[in-house]
Amino acid sequence: MPTAPRKLRTLIAGLGLTLAAVCGPAVAGDPAAVKKFQETRACVQCDLRYESFPAQDLSGADLTGAFLFGAGFAGSSLVNARMESAIMIHANLKLSDLSHANLAKANLEEADMYGATLRGANLTFAKLDGANLEAAEITDAVLV
Secondary structure, X not given: OOOHHHHXXXXXXXXXXXXXXXXXXXXXOOHHHHHHHHHHOEOXXXXXXOOEOOOOXXXXXXXXXXXXXXXXXXXXXXXXXXXXXXXXXXXXXXXXXXXXXXXXXXXXXOOEOOOOEOOOOEOOOOEOOOOEOXXXXXXXXXXX
């Protein structure tokens, strides 16, 4: 019969394996979706989690309903982008230009939007809990 410390070690090891299986490693998005987005600027309801598109002109991009968890768009132009209902938790949007972008119903919880331009953007029903909006420009943005 196992001793109490051995049972505890076995339990802790089992919990560790369970957490690893459930959480898994941080995995980037779907490579085919990345390629499609780079070629067409459209990726509706696709998986681009943890992908990075720094300092790119992505004006008019269609990312409606896309899974953008942890994605990076720092310094990018997303003017007139369609990002309605996108999941952008922990996204990096530092110094990005989201002027007139449609972010209605987007989940931007914990997103870093430091210094982002959101002039005229539609943020209707967007989730902004914990988002960093320090130094962001929100003139004429719809925040209802």
